[in-house]
Amino acid sequence: MADDDLLLGYEKDENELWLWDDLPELHMEVGYRINRLLHFERSAYQEISVAETSAFGRMLVLDGVPQITEKDGYIYNEMISHIGLLTHPNPQYVAMIGGGDCGPAREAARYPDIKRIDVVEIDPRVTDVCQRLFNRSRAAALDPRITIFHEDGARWIQKQRERIDVLLIDRSDPFGPAAVLYSRAFYQHVYSSLSYDGIAVFQSGSPFFDMKGLKTTYHRLQSLFPIVRTYVTSIPSFPGGIWSFTVASKRHDPLAANTDKLPAGTRYMNKAIARSAFALPEYIQDALRT
Template identity: 35%
Template structure:
């Protein structure tokens, strides 16, 4: 709460030295400390409601759809038949909301360690928490590491919707974690994990991609624009358990009518392919 001064919340963190994002605040809707992290929900003046964990913006009503759609539909559409999906994290419900939309998804299992984030989202972020109402979803409050250890070769797609690498999310960026992901995937499976921004954390992106490569033969990094994230951009590590898997070529190309019916405002097949086109300095760093 000491990050709110004179009516403005400022995202001050050493992960992004020398810069911050600020949001004008109308009301603090909730401030609690769970077993794992500090949870704040704000009503902002221009960005709607915002979820803040450990002082870092997780989502705002204004632009959350860009992140939620991309972290979900990139792996879902890179897989020919994503019938069974595991979500690790995602306590706001946004990824569950998007996975529900895909017509080939039959079963979604979500494991979120912090039940208080789920409760806060259901109370204050119904536009995202609607994902928890999906008939396809089975929700577990618990440890994603332990769940994957106990469920081997079970999922077609695994999506890790984590916060940034502080607090309970630190372990979701390790080499051991990517090993667990590989073990829980079926043959030919695809994963997607939040992987940070190249503008404010290129070394972190490179380390995350390198750790993923220890366990997956096909690994790519993709970009999306989310204005309220550091530098206005976020990246994802997308990987396949099989070689020569063209992750940038979507298996599912939805018509304009289908996109509208699914209420997709950011993702389409052209955006999918373009997300994997990287600037030269990023290609060099990740090569």
């Protein structure tokens, strides 16, 4: 294990170890007290660590930035997954870019009629670490319908043509290798990869701290898809708490989704939330209209 001072984002304060998520564009930092560091390595793509935090249990950290936690990760995974899966009347082929922890794949596997679930994660070490240190990830990897491709998602999507029924874009922040996942060209490739009535769901950031990013996602998708809707949820470990996702659909409106299809066993998503998540605060509605 490397010395603590070599890890991005980690700092010692007297006898305590903290992870600081530096958000310079917001003029703030968010700190997480670390009980112990469970894993650290530098892969070919990034620095990977898993920390046991006081507030959120185990946390996956990439290049010093928290990604998902043991305690509230189910909220993110359920919210990025079930809206699109409920909206499509009969999804057979589901794919996701990112999500190497297999959380969204685990949610898709709750639907028995889905025949194929592809996970595209650029870094094989993320998958390996998550399967070893997050129990739910190991369980998801055992489903025979799930295939993991360790490829660049922006390149993988260009090879897909009118096949995917529901595509989940579990992308990280819009800088570094993930920046291409926010480009106009990428959105066009997403559109081309979907079946005639396909649906794509994008992680679209904090509407409070990054309204510009949300607006850009929303309007670029509007230029391609006839139906585009943003919805929100609350994720305690994320900066600001409130988080957005944007669904783009070729034919089916998520406001008319069949919520009776929602499988048992979810911890956050229910029929009411599948509707109410689209009830946006006025400041978000105003911003998306401009």
